[in-house]
Amino acid sequence: MTYLWLALAFIAAAAVAGVVFAGRGARQGEASKHWKAVGLAFAALAVLTAVFDSVMIGMELFHYDSSHILGLKAGLAPIEDFAYPLAGVVALPGLWMWLTRRRNAGAQSNLKGLVPQAILASRPVSWINTAYPFAAAMLLTTREIDWVLIVGTFYFLIPYNLAMYGINDVFDYESDLKNPRKGGIEGALLKPHLHRPMLWLAAITNVPFLLVLALAGGPAAWISLTVSAFAVAAYSVAGLRFKERPVLDSLTSSTHFVSPAVVGLALAGADVTPGLLILLAAFFLWGMAAHAFGAVQDIEPDRQAGIGSIATVIGARRTVRLAVVLWLVAGLAMLATPWPGPLAAIIAVPYIVNCAPYWTVTDTTAARTNVAWRRFIWLNYGSGFLVTLIFILQWGLTS
Amino acid sequence: MGVLYLASLLFGISCMLLLDHRFRLFFWHDAKAAAMVTAVGVLFFLGWDAAGIGLGIFLRGEGTIATGLLIAPELPIEEPVFLLFLTLCTMVLYTGARRLLERLPARQAERERENA
Known part of the structure; x- marks a missing residue:
C-alpha cells in the first residue's frame, strides 16, 4: 500500500501544478x-507503459517489495x-x-x-588543429585508446573551438563588421541578438567536458585545463582582451594550440x-x-575599429620578419630533440617560404598577405601529415 | 554488465528528438522553455525515485542488460536517462496531439469550403 500513497501524493502535487499552470497559461479557448x-x-x-514496463520488469531491471504494492497489474506492470x-x-x-x-502570442524565438x-x-x-595535438600527445604516451582520449579529442575538436571562436x-563584432574577409571560411559575422545565446552555448558545451576531464586527471591536468580555458x-x-595586447596576443593564441597537447600529456x-620540453617550446614558437x-592582414580593419594587435603596434614589416624568425627558431629547436624529432625541422621550411615574399611588406599593402594566409590554412594539413x-x-x- | 538498456534508452531519446526536429514540436519550437520543462520533469521524477528508495519500495534489479553502475543507493545510472526519455516522450506526445487537434478543424473547414 505504501507505494500507492507515495504515488497519490506525487500525483496530487502534479495535478495542482498542472491545473494552476494551465489556468494561467491558456489563452481564450485553449484550455479544452x-x-x-x-x-x-x-x-x-x-x-x-503497460508494454515496456512489463518488458523491463521481465528483464529484471528492477522490482518492487511486494508488501508495498497493491497487487493489481497490467501485464507485469503494477x-x-x-x-x-x-x-x-x-x-x-x-x-x-x-x-x-508569450511566444505563441506573437513573439518569435530569436x-x-x-x-x-x-x-x-x-x-x-x-x-583539427586543436584536436590533433591533444589526441597525438595522449595516444603517443598511453599507446591505447581509452574513453578519456575519445572524450578529450571530441572536446578539443568541437566544443573547445565553439567557445574559442564563438566568444x-x-x-569582435565591431571590427568584423568592417572586415570583408570575415563571413566565409575564415570566420563569420555574428548577429548581435545571437551574442548572448552564443556565450551561453559556449559555457554549456564546455563546462561539462572540462569537469569530466578534470575528474579523469590529477593536479597537472587541472592546471593545464585551467590555463587552456x-x-x-x-x-x-x-x-x-589579450588579443589587443601586443606580444600577449601571440602568446595567448599559441597557448590555444599548445595547451591541448599539454592537457593530453597531463592526462x-x-x-x-x-x-x-623542447618539442613543446618549438610548437609554441610555431603558434x-x-x-x-595572421594579424598582419587585419592591420587596416583593426586600426579602424581601434583594436590593437602585435601587427598594428610593431607594423606589418617587422611582424612578418618576426614570424619568419620564430618559425626558423622553432625548426632549429627541433634539431635538438631526440630522433626522429629532428626530421620535424623540415616542416618550418614551407612556412618560411610562404611568408618570406612579404619580407618588405608595408602597412598599406598588409592586406595582400591574405593570399599567404589562405595558403597557410592548407599548409597546416600538409604539416599535420608530416608530423603524423x-x-x-x-x-x-619505441615499441 | 550490459549496455543494452542504456543503449535502448539513448536510441529512444534520439527517436524522440528526431520527431521533435521533424515537426518542430518541443526543443525546436522553443528551446529555452523546452529545456526548463525537461529539467523540471527529470528533477520531479528523481525526487519521486528518491522518496520511493528512501521508503524501501523501489529495489534495483540485477538484470544482465543493465550496466550495474549506481549513482546513489538503489539508483542505477540508467534511471535519469530513462526519466529524460519519459519526459521527452510525454512532451512529444502532448505537443504532437495539440498539433493534430489544431489541424483537424482547419481541414474540416477547408473541406466545407470546397463543397460549397
Missing part, C-alpha cells in the same frame, strides 16, 4: 484543446507504475503552455540559426623530459609565428 491533448498523450503513454506518466502528463504540458504563452551560426563561427576547417566573434576566454572577452601522465603573421609520419616512425622505434 490542452486537456484533450493531455488525455490523448496519456492514453498513448499508458499503452507504452498499476502504481502508471502514476509516473500520469503525473508527468498532467503537470509538464501545463508548464510548457505557461512558458510558451534563437533561430544559433547552432549553424555557432558551427560556422567555430571554423570547422581549423577544428571571439561576439566581442582561461586562454580561450581571456583572448577576447571585454576587460581582458596520460607523461614523463617530463628535455626532449619533450606565435602563425598568430603574428614522424609520430608513426617514433611509435615504431
Whole structure:
C-alpha cells in the first residue's frame, strides 16, 4: 500500500501544478484543446507503459517489495507504475503552455540559426588543429585508446573551438563588421541578438567536458585545463582582451594550440623530459609565428575599429620578419630533440617560404598577405601529415 | 554488465528528438522553455525515485542488460536517462496531439469550403 500513497501524493502535487499552470497559461479557448491533448498523450503513454514496463520488469531491471504494492497489474506492470506518466502528463504540458504563452502570442524565438551560426563561427576547417595535438600527445604516451582520449579529442575538436571562436566573434563584432574577409571560411559575422545565446552555448558545451576531464586527471591536468580555458576566454572577452595586447596576443593564441597537447600529456601522465620540453617550446614558437603573421592582414580593419594587435603596434614589416624568425627558431629547436624529432625541422621550411615574399611588406599593402594566409590554412594539413609520419616512425622505434 | 538498456534508452531519446526536429514540436519550437520543462520533469521524477528508495519500495534489479553502475543507493545510472526519455516522450506526445487537434478543424473547414 505504501507505494500507492507515495504515488497519490506525487500525483496530487502534479495535478495542482498542472491545473494552476494551465489556468494561467491558456489563452481564450485553449484550455479544452490542452486537456484533450493531455488525455490523448496519456492514453498513448499508458499503452507504452503497460508494454515496456512489463518488458523491463521481465528483464529484471528492477522490482518492487511486494508488501508495498497493491497487487493489481497490467501485464507485469503494477498499476502504481502508471502514476509516473500520469503525473508527468498532467503537470509538464501545463508548464510548457505557461512558458510558451508569450511566444505563441506573437513573439518569435530569436534563437533561430544559433547552432549553424555557432558551427560556422567555430571554423570547422581549423577544428583539427586543436584536436590533433591533444589526441597525438595522449595516444603517443598511453599507446591505447581509452574513453578519456575519445572524450578529450571530441572536446578539443568541437566544443573547445565553439567557445574559442564563438566568444571571439561576439566581442569582435565591431571590427568584423568592417572586415570583408570575415563571413566565409575564415570566420563569420555574428548577429548581435545571437551574442548572448552564443556565450551561453559556449559555457554549456564546455563546462561539462572540462569537469569530466578534470575528474579523469590529477593536479597537472587541472592546471593545464585551467590555463587552456582561461586562454580561450581571456583572448577576447571585454576587460581582458589579450588579443589587443601586443606580444600577449601571440602568446595567448599559441597557448590555444599548445595547451591541448599539454592537457593530453597531463592526462596520460607523461614523463617530463628535455626532449619533450623542447618539442613543446618549438610548437609554441610555431603558434606565435602563425598568430603574428595572421594579424598582419587585419592591420587596416583593426586600426579602424581601434583594436590593437602585435601587427598594428610593431607594423606589418617587422611582424612578418618576426614570424619568419620564430618559425626558423622553432625548426632549429627541433634539431635538438631526440630522433626522429629532428626530421620535424623540415616542416618550418614551407612556412618560411610562404611568408618570406612579404619580407618588405608595408602597412598599406598588409592586406595582400591574405593570399599567404589562405595558403597557410592548407599548409597546416600538409604539416599535420608530416608530423603524423614522424609520430608513426617514433611509435615504431619505441615499441 | 550490459549496455543494452542504456543503449535502448539513448536510441529512444534520439527517436524522440528526431520527431521533435521533424515537426518542430518541443526543443525546436522553443528551446529555452523546452529545456526548463525537461529539467523540471527529470528533477520531479528523481525526487519521486528518491522518496520511493528512501521508503524501501523501489529495489534495483540485477538484470544482465543493465550496466550495474549506481549513482546513489538503489539508483542505477540508467534511471535519469530513462526519466529524460519519459519526459521527452510525454512532451512529444502532448505537443504532437495539440498539433493534430489544431489541424483537424482547419481541414474540416477547408473541406466545407470546397463543397460549397
